[in-house]
Amino acid sequence: MTRKLVGFAGIFSALLACLVVLVIGSPSAQSEEAQFVFGTPDEPAEAWLLSAGGRIYDRWWDALDRDEPKETHPAYPADGNKSGSATWRCKECHGWDYRGRDGRYGSGSHYTGIKGINGAKGRDPALIAKLLRDAPHGYSAEMIKDDELARIAAFVSRGQDDTARFVAPETGAVKGDKERGKAIFQSVCAACHGFQGKLLNWGSTKKPAYVGTEANAAPDEVLHKIRNSHPGAAMINLRAFAIEDAAAVLAYAKTLPQK
Ligand code: HEC
Ligand code: HEC
Structure with a gap:
């Protein structure tokens, strides 16, 4: 009898804990993300x-x-x-x-x-x-x-970066290995932006702004974001890798849908 009561109490408190997490969210998970976006690693590389x-x-x-x-x-x-x-x-x-x-x-x-x-x-x-x-x-x-x-x-x-090596100053034409860029985009960027780069829209429903939109409108800006990430967002960056990898992603991003 006592054991049963303990069981019920256990289930009850577990349900209560779930409810607390549902209502206020997991505070530790949130601060970890804020730490990644705004914080500093103990030993910065x-x-x-x-x-x-x-x-x-x-x-x-x-x-x-x-x-x-x-x-x-x-x-x-x-x-x-x-x-x-x-x-x-x-x-x-x-x-x-x-x-x-x-x-x-x-x-x-x-x-x-x-x-x-x-x-x-x-x-x-x-x-x-x-x-x-x-x-x-x-x-x-x-x-x-x-x-x-x-x-x-x-x-x-x-x-x-020597951006002009990869984005022509006059025309905005991009020099980069599209196949290599496809491999990186599908295995890294797509986790958040989707295979088409359309999962996140920082424009509006009427005038959407996707990875493909931005890569065509402002390729030098997108190269900067790939190398440094987007301020205030929990986005990765490719700074730890060769600049050619970032340029490859940019070249592939230009082929993605713009609307
Ligand atoms: C972990 C998730 C994540 C990954 C992985 C990621 N991004 Fe992002 N990215 C974001 C978020 C979040 C934003 C902010 C979107 C917003 O402002 O609505 C963003 C913003 C951007 C923007 C610019 C938005 C602007 O306002 O100018 C570009 C371009 C972009 N990402 C490209 C990429 C590319 C290319 C890759 C792969 C190298 C990549 N992202 C990988 C999450 C991610
Ligand atoms: C409102 C315009 C403006 C903004 C914003 C601005 N700057 Fe400047 N910056 C200038 C001007 C003007 C000069 C002087 C240019 C000259 O001597 O002809 C200058 C010069 C510089 C120089 C010296 C360049 C050289 O060859 O000696 C550096 C470095 C620099 N800025 C970095 C930055 C950084 C980093 C930021 C952002 C934190 C920034 N600037 C924001 C206008 C701006």
Whole structure:
């Protein structure tokens, strides 16, 4: 009799535990994911450091879980097409190919006339960090903390890919091994994006944005995401592998459906 009661009590508490997990979710699983997206490994590998810096080059407030800036960046040209937070992204002034006015942003809606960061390759990261705190940049410690600034400085110094080798600056044509890209896409990217790259849509139902859409519209941006991941998202990156592998995925991604 007693044993039966214990049994019932056991089942009851197990059901209660299930209910708690259903209602509030598993707190440990959630914080593990947040740790992956926003945290730092105990012993950061160079590949981790450079990709984390690469995500700050993008929407750093999403990468770092900070407030999104509201004002337009004071150094953004008055005759430029953008305003507000977009003008605080490094990429908006310096380009996804890191070549500024000499690259893909040399014309079109993203034109600023500002030079690239490719000339700063190999520069002392401490000097780069200082340059980002000072005018004309003005990234304050509330926006990007010192240890985070060290990551973006490391990216500028040692993490810039030679994107123009794989994405033609004039035409956006991509050089990469499509068959190799197919193998990587189907076995890595498809886990989240699906075989067609259509499982996640960051556009709208009417105007969808899939991997294929983005790879054709902004191949240099997609190469950057493949190498550094997407800020604020639990996405993998291929930084630890050869740049040719990332270019191969990009070449294959261009063949995927755009709508
Ligand atoms: C609003 C526009 C703007 C944004 C956003 C911006 N920069 Fe700059 N950046 C400039 C300007 C202007 C210069 C000076 C260019 C010159 O000397 O002709 C510059 C220069 C640089 C240089 C020096 C290049 C060289 O060859 O000496 C580096 C490195 C750099 N920026 C990195 C960054 C990084 C990293 C970010 C993001 C954290 C960033 N910038 C965001 C406008 C911007
Ligand atoms: C573990 C899951 C996961 C894997 C694996 C993954 N991604 Fe992602 N990816 C995401 C998530 C989540 C987002 C954010 C989507 C959003 O903003 O709605 C994203 C965003 C993107 C974006 C850009 C979105 C934008 O707004 O510009 C591209 C491009 C992309 N992924 C390509 C790839 C490619 C190529 C691979 C393989 C190398 C890959 N992803 C692997 C989860 C993943």
